[in-house]
Amino acid sequence: MSECILYKKLDNKKVRCTCCALKCIIPNQETGECGVRKNRNGKLYLEIYGRPTAVAVDPIEKKPLYQFYPKSTAFSIGTFGCNFKCSFCQNWDLSQASKSNDIENLTNVYDLPPKKVIQMCKKKNCKVIAYTYNEPTIFTEYALDCAKLAQKEGIKNVYVSNGYQTVETIELLAPYLDAINIDLKAFTNRFYQELTGVRLSPVLKNIKRWHDLGVWVEVTTLIIPGENDSEEELTNIANYIASINVDIPWHVSAYYDAYKMKGKGRTPLQSLLKAYKLGKEAGLHHIYTGNVQNDKTEITYCPKCNTRLIDRSGYFTKVHSLKNGKCKKCGTPIKGIWSDSCQNLLVPKKVTDPKEIHAILYPEKAKQSINYFEGSTFDRDHQILILYGTQTGKTEQIANQLYQLFIHSERTKKSFDFRIVDLDEYNPENLPLEKNIILLTSTHGEGDPPDNALALFEYLESKNVFQDASLLEGLTYSIFGLGNSSYGGQYQKMSKYFDTKFELLGAERLYQRGEGDEFKNNIQESFKKWFNNLISSLCENLGVKEQINKMPMERSLLKIKYLENEIEIESENENEKEKEKEKEKGNEMELENFSTNKSNKIYDSKNPFQSKLLEKNELMTNGGGRSCLQLKLDLKNSNIKYNCGDHIGILPSNSVHNITKLAKILNVNLDQKIQITPPRRFKKTMTIRECFEKYCEITGPVPNIIFQTLSKYTKDQSEQKRLLEWYHNINKYNEWNNENRYGLIHILEKFPNIQLTLENFLQFVPRIAARYYSISSCPQYDSQSVQVTAQLLENGLCSNYFNDLKINDPINLFWKKTNFKLNNNHPSILIATGTGIAPFRGMLRERLYLKENQIQENFPETFLFFGCRTHQYDFIYEDEFDKYSKHGLITNSFFAFSRDQQNKIYVQHKLKEQKELVQRVMKNKNGQILVCGILKMSLQIKETLSQIFGKKLLKTFIKSNRYNEEIW
CATH class of the missing domain: 3.40.50.80 (Nucleotide-binding domain of ferredoxin-NADP reductase (FNR) module)
Structure with missing residues (x-):
């Protein structure tokens, strides 16, 4: 027993093991999934240190390593335990023993400390020590001490591994490990999760990591009938290996029934030959079959002239056409480590310098880094970035709710720092540098990301999940999605996409994805349940760590600076003059380069086209007491080319009447110029009038989280009780809301004791989102205008906006293509x-x-x-x-x-x-x-x-x- 190196202490005497990619959180007196790393009163111990259960001298070809010191012998040691749960394990009596027995009472173990391992290795004249039989990663500290001593004696170190190490483990081992054979068991997450209990992506990225560090890598795939033997899967495995280096040997081995998996039978030779053929088609130079008698597919050939270089039959090996690591016939260098004098044939060169190793394992991935936690007193492990993607503003409301719950929760308010960022203002290139992210997103249209999450989506789409498998290594995350299950296959499409993509790119899930379903009217209920589990996982995984410099109870999301109007207007006028000059230069260039002055601008919700109202006709004129308008909007001088069935997005604004009432309630001057930091979907500098008019959703349905927030700003107990009742009782809130269709402005009028500052108000008020209308006109008749048809609703923002519009009034719009x-x-x-x-x-x-x-x-x-x-x-x-x-x-x-x-x-x-x-x-x-x-x-x-x-x-x-x- 020896204290481990690879672990972190958590609260309540728990520890987090950092040896393998499972990163188990281990309570006191328990072991991790491997069964051999035990928490003893808040310290992690390797119970099998110096206690191997299997010791033997094997030919190196048995590992299998075919292009690493051929014909040499390996002093081989293994222990109990494994971090995988393979139902087909062929060494299950060793790997699974510690999971069903008390590790302290295991018998048939050797007393073999590192010094004794080296002595026995030298006594047996072995060139190599092989850490094998069970997964060596779980006894890394033992293997590391052996490897350090072995290296001093000129003895080589090799791992036979499932490839599930953490970067911390790789960084420790890399200077001392000479070769590794990694099992790539399949190429689907389904196989790995169902049959081994782990994920695929850490294995993929570690094959590349070991290769890039100059450790000689060979890969083995045990081909199991009906599980991983399809042509598609074998092709994917071969292509992946080839994408790293075509000189990596691939061993395809025959399966036989073992442990819990029965009835599959032995792998047919034809399946192995199929894999051999597919490997060649992928460009791999060296493919070998195993567990079968087929001498032709165990031979090492020259990839250039196809000369037989090394013959093998079982573990009998004959080298006859290879000299100094080169083909005798054509002189082509054959990649591998053939002898002490031929190590230069390894590609890439072995990396031994700790700084170089660190640079390979922790590459700089972001072009630009923004420190959202500048000035924070919390370390990176305790900084949580909340990102949100929203189309209509509902997700933003939930994100604000999440923030408020975090900063007021007794479990997190003193132990973590939270910042909230609109994806519009987030550079996805920063993602690999983040530590902890909580992402909230909706799905828009026909399974598309919200407009403000498009940049993140495109960034992730550009990343290959296999070649960039370690891109988000070190990032922990959780996701909550908003959706409507009536949309069938599009439901939660984006939350599922981001969740899967993050995991495949190496991020670690902090807590499982949550779903809020608008159709089932359970967004709030689902969110609260997800939040409670998330906060438990957060405290358990990252550890509660109370800061000395505690953050204030009320942490402001926004800061407002009141500007000196005259000075600001003067400086803005100067800026406007500069912009006009630049514009004039641009116009001159445009006239020089183009025969027409036609705009090529693409309009969206952030950059709308300023149209004007051409016609407004009432369609319900027979006294029905309802109103439906047909609006004709100008498209002249725009580049909008719509088709029937597409949408027009309208950006409405609040009426003068309502913003005047709001200014009175908040006791502010509408003409006062302000600057908002961070902008978060506001214009940075504007008047309060413009802010209320264009950005604040005050007449639409009120999200019930706002009732909880408002309850904090009233000292009237009856008002507070009523507001909290609406917050907690979703049915009462919905019943009230459906009956009254009141907006936030009406709530503030009905609860006169709510005392809000402008800063308080802007922190939680929903932002005005675009309203989408199906186009009801045909471009062939008039391409210079577009028509929409709108039913007017009482207290509806867009309804009131349309109702107040007069002919030639400006109206901001943009076009959105659909498949309808x-x-x-x-x-x-x-x-x-x-x-x-x-x-x-x-x-x-x-x-x-x-x-x-x-x-x-x-x-x-x-x-x-x-x-x-x-x-x-x-x-x-x-x-x-x-x-x-x-x-x-x-x-x-x-x-x-x-x-x-x-x-x-x-x-x-x-x-x-x-x-x-x-x-x-x-x-x-x-x-x-x-x-x-x-x-x-x-x-x-x-x-x-x-x-x-x-x-x-x-x-x-x-x-x-x-x-x-x-x-x-």
Whole structure:
């Protein structure tokens, strides 16, 4: 027994082992997964130090190492224990023994301290010490002490390993290890996780690490029938090895039933020969078969002239055409370590300098480093960066909630420093330098990242999970995703993507991914459960470490600087003049280089196009008490080229009436100029008026986390009680919210004792997010404008914004492409309710244009199913759709006016009535269904179509994009 080197102390006498990539957290008096590294009162001990259970002299070829001192003998030692749980282990009696027995009472062990190992090795005239039989990583401290002594005596050290070391272990061993054979058991996480209990990526990155350090590497794959013997998997393994170096030998060995895996039988020779062939096709120079009698595939050939260099039969080895490490026939150097005088043939050269080793294991990966924790009193292990990707602002609200919970939690407020950063303001190149990250993200559109997470997504997409397998080594992370399960296969797509990609690039999961489902209305409930588990994992994994210089209880997310208006305006005017000069220069250059002065700018939510309102028409004029507007917006001088079915994003602003009320509540001057640090989706310098108008969501639905936050700013106990009741009781909050549709401005009016500063308010107020509208016009008729159709809702931000707009008023917008398209050559079923008919108007206007201009005379069968409240008041575009029917653009229409009779009739009822028609259209292999409307309607349509087609067939339509929907 000896105290380990590779571990860290945690609280409550727990320790974290840093020897292998499992990095076990070990409570007092327990062992890690290996069964041999035991925590004794807060210190980690290697129970098997100097106590090997297997000692033998073996030919080096048995390891197998075929291109490392051939024909030499290896003094081989192994112990009990292993960090893997391979169900097919062929040495299970050693590797698994310590997991089922008390390690102190294990018998059949040798007393063999390092000095005695060297003595016996020399006595047996062995050139090499091999740490083998079980996984040597778990007894690294013992092997390290042996290796140091061996090196002084000119004895070589080799590992036969599963390749699951940490960088800390590799850094210790690298100066003393000469060769390693690593088992690459498969090339899928499924295999590794289900059959060995670990992950694939650490093995992949360690093969490259050992190679880059100049340790001679050979790789072995035990081919198991039905598990890892497919052509695809074997090709992937071969390609990966070749991507590191084509001179790395690959051993493909036959499996036989062992331990818990039974009934597979012995691996057929044909499977090994298939792997041999695939390895050659991948460009590998040296592939060897094992556990079978096939002398032809155990030979070392010259990769250039194919001369037989070394013959093998079992462990009998004959070197006959290799001299000084070169082919006798053509003189080609053969990579390997053939003798003490031929070590220069190793590629790359052996690295022994500690600084060089450190540089290889910890490469500088980021181009630019931003210290978000500047001035922090907390060490890096206790700094947590919260990143969020948001499209509508909901994820930002949850991120703010997470921050507030962390800084007020008794378990974390004094032990960790938390910073929150919008992904818009985060450089993904910094990711490899981070220590601890919590990422919150939604999924946008058809499985896309939110706009502000696009840069992170593209950065990760550019990284090869095998070649960059150690990119995020040293980073711990956890992810929470927001989504809506009604979107089927797109649900949580981005949170799953980031979670998987982080892990494959070498990051370590701090706690499992959490999911909040908007459809099930359980975002808050799921988030709270995830947070409670996360905080436990955080304290357990990173250790509670109270700082001497404690951070204040209230840590501000934002800082506001009140500016001297005249000075600032003067300096800004100077800046504007400089910008104008630069602009003029740019215009001159543009005129010189281009025949036209057409803009090539791409607009988005951060850089919208400033359009203007050309027309505004009310579509509900029959006294129904509701309002629906058709807006025509100018696209002149933009480069926007939209198609039918695409979206227009609108950036609305708050009304003068509401921002005046807010200024009164917060007691601020709207004309005061401020500077916000960090900007976090605000403009850095602006007036309070501009801040309230363009950035603060004050009339939309109130996230219930805000009630908890507001409760901290009122001393009135009745107000506090009511606010907390809404926070804790999600059903009461939803019931209240659905009835009233109040925004934050209304809450502040109803709770007059809430005392907020501007800084307090801007920390938690949701940011105004873009609103997306399906385009209801056709570009062929007018490419210089675009039309959207909007139902106005009480207290809706965009509704109020549209209602107040006057002709020629400016309006900020951008275009977003979608895949919601009507194919003019395929039979179709169009299903819509309310304003969901808007995109179909544009699509059918396009058909009308094609027919009027004799571009396309006939169109396939197209059936429209449309529903709204009443025929008289709610059927927008009725005259137009009559016209489309008369022109043969619609084959037939089926209408459902839910309130025109005693028993409500909905679109799904009409679909059931036309079951045979719907089935007939979709029997055509190109038939498609397009659905547009509210979420509730979409779910009912899917349920109805499941009854018509069966769930399996409907899923097939969805997967093949023959069923497509646009819902909100």
